[in-house]
Amino acid sequence: MGTHNHQTIQPHNHTAMTIIEIKELFKTYNDSEVEVHAVNGVDLNIEEGEFTAIVGPSGSGKTTLLNMLGGLDQPTSGNIRIDDTDLGKLKSSQLIDFRMKNIGFVFQSYNLIPVLTAKENVEFVMHLQGRPKKEREARTMQLLEAVGLKGREDSRPSKLSGGQQQRVAVARALASKPKFVLADEPTANLDSKSTENLLNIMEELNKQEKITFIFSTHDQRVVNKAHRVITLEDGKIISDNRKK
Amino acid sequence: MHYTLNSNDMIPSVAWRNIWRNPLRSGIIITAITIGMFAGVFSATFMKGWMNQRLEAGIETETSHIQIHNPEYRKNYDIRQIIPKGFDLAEQLSENPTINGVSPRITIQSMVASAETGTGVKIMGIIPEKEKQVTSLSEYVTEGDYFESISRNPIVIGKKLSEKLKIKLKSKVVITLQDADGHLTGGAFRVCGIFDTANSMYEETNVFVRYQDLARLSMLSEGVAHEIIIHLHDQNDLNSTTLALREQHSGLEVLNWKELTPELGYLNEIGNLYTYIFVIIILLSLGFGIVNTMLMVVMERVKEIGMLMAIGMGKLRVFLMLMFETILLTLTGGTIGIMLGLGASLALQQNGINLSNWAQGLEDFGYSSIVYPVVEVQMVVVIVILVILTGILASLYPARKALKYNPADAIRTE
Numbered sequence: 001m002g003t004h005n006h007q008t009i010q011p012h013n014h015t016a017m018t019i020i021e022i023k024e025l026f027k028t029y030n031d032s033e034v035e036v037h038a039v040n041g042v043d044l045n046i047e048e049g050e051f052t053a054i055v056g057p058s059g060s061g062k063t064t065l066l067n068m069l070g071g072l073d074q075p076t077s078g079n080i081r082i083d084d085t086d087l088g089k090l091k092s093s094q095l096i097d098f099r100m101k102n103i104g105f106v107f108q109s110y111n112l113i114p115v116l117t118a119k120e121n122v123e124f125v126m127h128l129q130g131r132p133k134k135e136r137e138a139r140t141m142q143l144l145e146a147v148g149l150k151g152r153e154d155s156r157p158s159k160l161s162g163g164q165q166q167r168v169a170v171a172r173a174l175a176s177k178p179k180f181v182l183a184d185e186p187t188a189n190l191d192s193k194s195t196e197n198l199l200n201i202m203e204e205l206n207k208q209e210k211i212t213f214i215f216s217t218h219d220q221r222v223v224n225k226a227h228r229v230i231t232l233e234d235g236k237i238i239s240d241n242r243k244k
Numbered sequence: 245m246h247y248t249l250n251s252n253d254m255i256p257s258v259a260w261r262n263i264w265r266n267p268l269r270s271g272i273i274i275t276a277i278t279i280g281m282f283a284g285v286f287s288a289t290f291m292k293g294w295m296n297q298r299l300e301a302g303i304e305t306e307t308s309h310i311q312i313h314n315p316e317y318r319k320n321y322d323i324r325q326i327i328p329k330g331f332d333l334a335e336q337l338s339e340n341p342t343i344n345g346v347s348p349r350i351t352i353q354s355m356v357a358s359a360e361t362g363t364g365v366k367i368m369g370i371i372p373e374k375e376k377q378v379t380s381l382s383e384y385v386t387e388g389d390y391f392e393s394i395s396r397n398p399i400v401i402g403k404k405l406s407e408k409l410k411i412k413l414k415s416k417v418v419i420t421l422q423d424a425d426g427h428l429t430g431g432a433f434r435v436c437g438i439f440d441t442a443n444s445m446y447e448e449t450n451v452f453v454r455y456q457d458l459a460r461l462s463m464l465s466e467g468v469a470h471e472i473i474i475h476l477h478d479q480n481d482l483n484s485t486t487l488a489l490r491e492q493h494s495g496l497e498v499l500n501w502k503e504l505t506p507e508l509g510y511l512n513e514i515g516n517l518y519t520y521i522f523v524i525i526i527l528l529s530l531g532f533g534i535v536n537t538m539l540m541v542v543m544e545r546v547k548e549i550g551m552l553m554a555i556g557m558g559k560l561r562v563f564l565m566l567m568f569e570t571i572l573l574t575l576t577g578g579t580i581g582i583m584l585g586l587g588a589s590l591a592l593q594q595n596g597i598n599l600s601n602w603a604q605g606l607e608d609f610g611y612s613s614i615v616y617p618v619v620e621v622q623m624v625v626v627i628v629i630l631v632i633l634t635g636i637l638a639s640l641y642p643a644r645k646a647l648k649y650n651p652a653d654a655i656r657t658e
Contacts, residue, residue: 063656072554072652093558100556107554107655110547115261120254127254128556176556 019179019212020046020069025078027064027235038064039075040235046180049210051203053217053226061235062216063184069214070103070182071095082179100128104173104181108188111169112157118144118168119153125176143171147201163194167201174205180212187219199225255561259568262541263576270573273537277577277631278584280530284523285585285627289617290597295515297612301442302508303479307501308347308378310474310486315497317470321353323424323462327496330469334374337474337489342481345377348469350458354421356401356451358409365405365451367419369458378475381439381452388413388437397457398436402447406438413438419453423463431461442612516623523627527634530574534635538570538642549646550654559647566643567636574635582627589617 027039039061046052054062067073068080071087080087082102090098099105112121119140126136144153147167157165166186173181183202187195203225205211215222223229231239263270303309312333317325327333330348338346350369355362372391376382381400382390391398399417401409411417413435420430433453441447459466476485482500490498502509542549552562596614 067652070554070652072650096553096556096558099554105551105554107551110551110655113258113548113552115258115265116254124254125555128561172555 017048018045019048019083020044021081022069023079023081025065025068025080026076027061027068027073028076037235039068042078042232042235042237044230044237044240046212046214049206049212050228051206051213051226052228052230053215053223054230054232055217055223056232060232062232064235065232066182066184066214066216070105071099100125101176102179104176104178106166106169106173106181106183106186108185111172112165114157117154117156118149118160118171121157121168122171122175125172129176139175140171143174144168146205147171148197161194163190163197166190166194166198170198170202170205174209174211180214183213183215185217185219186215187217187222192221195219195221255565256568256572259565260572262565262569263573266541269537269540273533273573274577274580276533277530277574278581280526281578281581281627281631282585282588283581284519284526285582285624286588286617287522288519288623288627289585289589289619290615291515291519292620292623293618294612294615295511296618297442297615299508299511301612302505303501304380305384305441306379306443306446307504307508308473309476309479309482310489310498310500311504312472312474312489312493313470313497313499315495318497321351323352323422323464323470326464326468326470327472328468330472331467333493334469334472337472340485342476342478342485343474344477345374345475347371347374347378347473347475348455349375349471349473350455350462350464350468351470352421352458352462354419356405356409357418357420358411358415360410361408363405363408363448365449367421367458368450368452369455370452371455375452375473378473381441384439384441385437386440388435390437391454392436394434394436397431397433398454399433400437400439400452401435402444402450403438403440404444404447405449405451406435408448411435419461421462423461425463427463429461429463431457433457519623520626520630523630527630531634531638534570534574534638535641537573538566538639539645541569542566542642542646545646546649546654546657550649550651550657553649553651554655562646563643566646567639570639570642571632571635574631574638578628578631578635582624582631586619586624589619592617593619 022042022044025039025042025044026037029036029038042061042065054065056062064073068075068087071090075088082098085098085102087095087098105111113124116124122140122143123136126139141150141153144150147170149164149167149171152160152164157168160168169186170181170183173183187198190198199222202213206213215226217223226243228240228242230237312327314325314327316322319325327348334346334348337343347370352367352369354365354367356365356367357363372382376390385400386403388400390400394414399419401411401417406412409417415435416432417435418430418432420428423429439447456466458464459468474485474489476482482502486498486500549562553559557565593616596616598614600613
């Protein structure tokens with residue numbers, strides 16, 4: 001179905017490197033009697049340094065697409081290539097390792113380990129990676145400063161506001177120096193001031209450090225900030241607009 | 245995927261802090277483990293003390309370490325089955341450096357009667373000074389004395405027997421027995437001392453007279469013995485000395501206390517077994533409580549576990565984190581309980597635990613009514629290992645359950 005059937009895929013006429021390449025991606029659920037095509041033939045390239053929002057109504061396939069992009073879910077067919085790695089070829093244990101090294105995650109909520117302080121949460125992935133202490137500490141302090149939480153290093157999540165918690169989550173996602181950050185409705189539980197603040201920080205990190213951000217969102221404020229807006233409906237891309 | 249724990253790993257630290265996220269719930273299960281382990285350890289030391297006391301009483305006052313008999317004697321306790329040169333042998337044995345004391349005895353199954361009634365007893369003719377070196381019975385004489393106050397035919401009997409025969413100190417009793425020639429004979433003895441041990445049965449069935457009195461009565465010649473009782477300096481020499489004596493005196497029957505009273509020999513093992521079974525039952529029931537607690541933990545943290553897996557925490561690490569949490573929970577309760585149990589045992593080691601309300605029944609079986617707990621390192625180590633094992637086993641099911649989650653689904657669970 002789908003009334004808007006045209007796709008506006010931009011030609012690659014600039015020098016930026018493609019880091020994500022999605023080809024003919026399908027995801028079909030057979031849970032009930034009716035087959036559900038959550039993702040129904042998506043082709044998409046994401047380049048280094050993008051600040052991209054994936055939008056669409058509930059059930060449009062945003063979350064499914066993001067899960068597959070993050071290696072949390074396997075496609076029914078098609079493939080996802082991140083740099084030189086074909087995600088479909090990785091075993092589940094390799095996938096965990098791949099996520100740890102290459103992808104930063106920011107979720108809607110429950111991003112942080114409640115028993116660890118802000119600093120320890122940011123350090124956690126670097127611990128999993130087995131980075132030396134000096135490096136961990138330096139990077140953590142740098143990131144917490146970048147997200148405006150200097151001085152709150154030793155606070156546990158329960159002592160931080162929702163916006164502050166999401167900023168710690170962003171710092172945590174960046175700690176492992178990922179190729180890109182996937183943020184699934186990161187502002188869904190935030191008030192407008194915190195949303196503004198969080199978006200500014202992410203935009204700044206995008207500009208300064210060339211961090212690639214991919215959001216899924218309902219939030220018009222996020223859409224307004226994004227440099228590229230991909231709209232999904234019924235598992236298909238119905239529009240893809242670059243602002244700049 | 246392999247995983248090694250290094251010193252700055254966060255997993256144990258996270259696990260420990262996780263325990264205290266719900267202090268009430270963790271507190272309840274820790275308290276349960278504490279109480280269980282206190283009970284386990286305390287009953288273990290109590291049991292150990294009790295068994296040791298029984299063992300010591302059995303050896304020191306009754307059998308001593310090693311006994312030598314004519315090989316035929318123990319078959320039907322025939323008065324004629326003697327060791328002909330018993331005194332010489334005893335003398336010779338006392339030269340042995342591992343041997344502390346040697347006492348030759350004449351032992352005859354006989355009847356003892358008071359004016360009121362009579363009963364069957366084992367009558368032992370002893371040389372008091374030598375007997376003192378092999379058994380501690382003289383120390384248990386609570387009324388009268390040990391062959392001192394009465395010069396003619398003195399007899400030392402147990403308290404229980406004195407009650408049965410309704411006799412007192414200085415009362416006269418008549419011993420009836422078959423002498424070495426097969427004639428029935430008898431003699432009058434006067435009660436010189438009454439001993440009171442923890443073993444009523446022993447008190448009731450054993451009486452002591454002087455060697456020369458019994459030898460004269462039973463027409464046995466001086467110097468013979470039915471049994472030679474040997475007490476060692478060190479219990480550790482028991483097996484080697486038994487074997488050596490058996491080799492040197494192949495014509496005689498050499499038995500140590502473990503062989504003479506196998507029920508005493510097994511007492512230690514039975515006591516340990518009982519303790520371990522008790523502790524295992526406690527831990528088993530606690531284990532189910534721990535599993536339940538950890539299942540609640542896993543259900544409660546579905547989203548968090550999903551998030552941890554998404555950001556790159558492998559299944560093995562999630563599994564280990566939950567396992568650490570379970571083990572630390574179990575060990576916390578276990579350590580406190582074991583400490584309290586040891587503390588209580590050590591505190592009561594001096595004065596003992598008085599069970600006199602039940603003592604009558606217990607003493608019939610040879611168990612003392614005041615129990616002094618004994619702490620044995622080996623047993624504590626085994627209990628600690630059992631506690632850790634319980635923690636590991638109890639963690640398997642909940643931790644495995646956590647691994648079944650798909651991170652993408654788990655993090656969106658409502």
